[in-house]
Amino acid sequence: MAKRILVVEDSPITRSLIISSLEDLGDFTAVEASNGFQALRKLPEYLPDLVITDINMPDINGLEVVRFVKENENFKHIPVIIVTTEGRDVDRERGLKLGADRYLIKPFDPEDLQRHVRDLLG
Amino acid sequence: MDQSLSDFVSEAEDILDSLEDSISQLMDISTDDHRKPDIINAIFRSAHSLKGLSGMLNLDNLSDLSHHVESLLDSVRLNKIALDDDIVDLLSYGVQLINRMVHAVAEGAGDSSVSVDEFLRELEKLGSEEVSGSAPDLSEFVDVPEGLTEVLSEYEEHRFRDNIEREVPLYRVICHLPFDTFDVRLRDLSEGIREVGELLTTLPQTDGVAEGTIGFQLYFTAREDGERLRDRLQSDGVSLEQVLYRQRRPQTMADSFALEASEGPEGERGYFEDEIKGVSNTVRVDIAKLDNLMNLVGELVILRSNFTSIAGRLREILFDVGSDSLLELEKTSVQMEKMLIDLRDGVMDIRMVPMGQLFSRLQRVSKKIARELNKKVNFEFSGGDTELDKMIMEEMVSPLLHMVRNSIDHGIENSEERKAKGKRETGMVRLSAYQQGNHVVLEVEDDGAGIDLEGVRRSAIRRGVLREGEELSEEDILSLLFKPGFSTKETVTGISGRGVGMDVVRKEIENIGGAVEVHSVKDRGTRVTLTLPITLAILQALLVRTGSRVFAIPMGSILETIQLESGDIRTMQGIEVVNLRDRTLPLLRLENIFELPRADDGNETYAVIIGMGNRIMGLVAQELLGKQDIVIKPLGEAFAKSVGLAGAAELGDQSTVLVLDVAGLMLEAIRLGGLGKRV
CATH class of the missing domain: 3.30.70.600 (Ribosomal protein S10)
Incomplete structure (x- = not known):
């Protein structure tokens, strides 16, 4: 069955760039969320195999998305990749401490993203 | 253009729009506004998104520039740099450059065609201190x-x-x-x-x-x-x-002063103590607390008036007996009234702030607008020490800003045009404030092109507000400017097109019981006059009876009261009028406005002459019940939209009266039937 990847990112272009760089991986379905609220809504609905999230978003930030995934019995097995802009060290450290599995700095190299995704999806 | 680039341009333009919106919001609000952090953060987020976005598309120059703007904002939002005028200027400049780069990308010129050297030099001068160490949880x-x-x-x-x-x-x-x-x-x-x-x-x-x-x-x-x-x-x-807060607090500035003062050598202690004393001479108070205090004072004033009526009744009972105690009660009551008035004035005084505070904020923004529009404008201010209720002043920020923008953008001509008209090359925008009875008058005046009455008329016809060939007086044409969505410019310029329109300005001013008027002469200039109440908290009102209803009319809008003999009321062109000295004034009947049963026309009727701006009319009343201090309370939801009512007030005897909103009432009268035009 196709793997499902939830991409949480408020910039439509960055979102589509993330998704297009995953295309080489073959069979997968991207579920898009443009803010934290949508992410919370789509998590139980689609039960994704992987979450890729930005940190700096309105309403609910990406760290809270990470915590929501990692502290919830139903979701904590889902790996999370943080994709964030350089320079926000404190935020990145907190993300990893909350249980995020990887982080990538924007602008990222599509091959790096592919490698992390392949690792995490096994 | 490549699809991803054109997608980029449209997303970048969206972000720039919200960026510019936020910056203009930032200029409009006061420094201690609770929305400020949110607005700064919104600007930060926009710059951040732009950086990420342009980085993904290998637009390195744009990404670098956004990065610089972002870090500047980061320092501001984390309080590492204070947000002063220079920073706001620098920020606007950075955003301008981003805008140019995005346009360069859109036109295929690439983002390297815009030079950012000057911006970077300015930025370097700032420096930023790193906050280090980890703070307690x-x-x-x-x-x-x-x-x-x-x-x-x-x-x-x-x-x-x-x-x-x-x-x-x-x-x-x-x-x-x-x-x-x-x-x-x-x-x-x-x-x-x-x-x-x-x-x-x-x-x-x-x-x-x-x-x-x-x-x-x-x-x-x-x-x-x-x-x-x-x-x-x-x-x-x-x-x-x-x-709840725990006992331990983060160290504030005052704490560290205190600490150093107690540890420092003897000679320095006095200095630090003075520093601390200097700080504690003023207290910042939430305006809501003052409102509450004012309400209490208002209620005390009302309670006090009960004493007078109780004393009056006692006097009737004890008339023959005569009583020292009664005399004492009356004396005490009078003394109490004096002290209550002092108390009321004292509380009122706390709310008052000089207009100069607002002027300096406006001056800063005005200069920026003039610069962006490339117009030479001198700003003049007068009456900066005129005092106005803090709440009203806050309400006036955006209307005044809007009018100043209008003056600079639509009023003041460019240099060539001015020279051709034989005017001084540099235009003038003057803001003045002065007190007039219970009102403060604010004027925004410019020596620009004046309002194009013909243009307003044509635009009104095009919008179907006016029929072709319909004749209107100058004043009526100017009043069209206050219709919702009205603008004379075919294409709204970047600056005046934002924010509130004149209809919103009028609404905001009427909401607080004020009035607005426009006066304009072609090629000479435009003057907008705002007449505002000095305070909203408490006011003196005249209680009048019409039919079986009692209404309170704010004294500030009453010019005089006259007694009417039978035959004084005449009818002219279907409108009831009365003569007052050399003027003929239209009469207004409250029962018509509020759809009440027609009041009995006895001989003993009065006309209360009310005026707002340059309109004057008479209100018919059956009885005048005297003056009283009232505290206006808002009406419940059901009446919230009632035209002509400012609220309700409770009187000493626990009864409630409706308080008239004179400006609204006069407009409603005009709407209902041509009333109130100058005759």
């Missing part, structure tokens, strides 16, 4: 769970600390919402919170929630009373609690 200062800090972004944590340092009351909203509608409900809730305070974070809850629901905790700070917040925000599944 938030839970040491306020009653929050220990791990809270760990899920906050660096910025959110900073907002917590900043608020805690200023000891702003902290609240937590806990809500359990149905999964189907949580995002809508949560957004409503967040908006409700942002109206009264600063939303610090929204945390989704991971356990202890029923199937089909989702839980959130929202932390926010607000300087409003907990009970009132509860009324506002609590609803099904949403509860609010105050988060």
Whole structure:
């Protein structure tokens, strides 16, 4: 069955760039969320195999998305990749401490993203 | 253009739009506005998004520039750099450059065609100090769970600390919402919170929630009373609690002064003590507390007037007996009234701030607007020491700004045009304030092109507001400017097109019981005059009876009262009028406006002459019941939209009267039938 990847990112272009760089991986379905609220809504609905999230978003930030995934019995097995802009060290450290599995700095190299995704999806 | 680039340009333009919006909001608000951190953060986020976005498309120059603007904003939002005029200027400049780069990309010129050297030089001059070391966990200062800090972004944590340092009351909203509608409900809730305070974070809850629901905790700070917040925000599944401060507080500036003072050598102590004393000479008070105090004073004034009527009744009973105690009661009552008036004036005085405060804010923004529009303008201010209620002054910020923008953008001509008209090359915009009885008059005047009456007329015809060939007086044409959505410019310029229109200006001014008038002469200039009440808190009103109803009319709008003999009221062109000295004034009957049964026309009728701006009319009343200080309370929901009513007031005998909104009333009268035009 196709793997499902939830991409949480408020910039439509960055979102589509993330998704297009995953295309080489073959069979997968991207579920898009443009803010934290949508992410919370789509998590139980689609039960994704992987979450890729930005940190700096309105309403609910990406760290809270990470915590929501990692502290919830139903979701904590889902790996999370943080994709964030350089320079926000404190935020990145907190993300990893909350249980995020990887982080990538924007602008990222599509091959790096592919490698992390392949690792995490096994 | 390549598809991804054109997608980029449209997304970048969206971001730039909201960026520019936020910057103009930032210029409009006062420095201590609770929305300020949110606005700065919104600007930061926009720059951040642009940086990420352009980086993904290898637009390195744009990405670098956005990065610089972003870091500048980061320093501002984390309080590492104070946001002063220079920083705002630099910020606007940076955004301008971003804008140019995006356009260069759109036109295929690439982002390297725009030079950013000057911007970088300015930026370098600033420098920024790094805040180092880790601060104690938030839970040491306020009653929050220990791990809270760990899920906050660096910025959110900073907002917590900043608020805690200023000891702003902290609240937590806990809500359990149905999964189907949580995002809508949560957004409503967040908006409700942002109206009264600063939303610090929204945390989704991971356990202890029923199937089909989702839980959130929202932390926010607000300087409003907990009970009132509860009324506002609590609803099904949403509860609010105050988060208590612990004893230990982060060290504030004053603390460190105190510390150094006690540790320093003897000679320095005096100096530090003076520093601290200097700080404590003024107290910042939430205006809501003053409102509350004012209400109490108002109610005391009303209670006091009971003494007079009780004493009056006692005197009737004890008339023959005569009584020292009664005399004493009356004396005490009079003394009490004097002291209450002193108290009222004292409280009122606290609310008063000089207009100069607003002028200096306006001057800064005006200069910037002139610069952006490339117009030479001198700004003149007079009457900066005229005092106005703080609340009213805050309400006036955006209307005044709008009018100043209009003056610069539409009024003042460019240099060539001015020279051709034989005017001085540099235009003039003057703001003046002066007191006139119970009102403060604010004028915004320019020596520009004046309002194009013919243009207004044509535009009104095009919009169907006016019929072709319909004749209108100059004054009526000018009043068209206040119709919703009205603009004479075919294409609205970037600057005046934003923000509020003149219809909103009028509404805002009428909401606080004021009036607005425009006077304009072609090629000579335009003058907009605002007539505002000095304060909203308490006012003297005349109580009048029409039919069986009693109304209160604010004294500030009453010019005089006249007694009417039979035959004084005449009818001219279907309108009832009365002569007052050499003028003929239209008469207004409240029962017509409020659709009440027609009052009995006895001989003993009065006309209360009311005036707002240059309109004057008479209100027919059967009886004048005397003056009284009243505290206006808002009407309930059902009457909220009633035209001509400012609110209700409770009188000493527990009865309630309706308070007339004179400006609204006069407009309604005009709407109902040509009343109130100058005759």
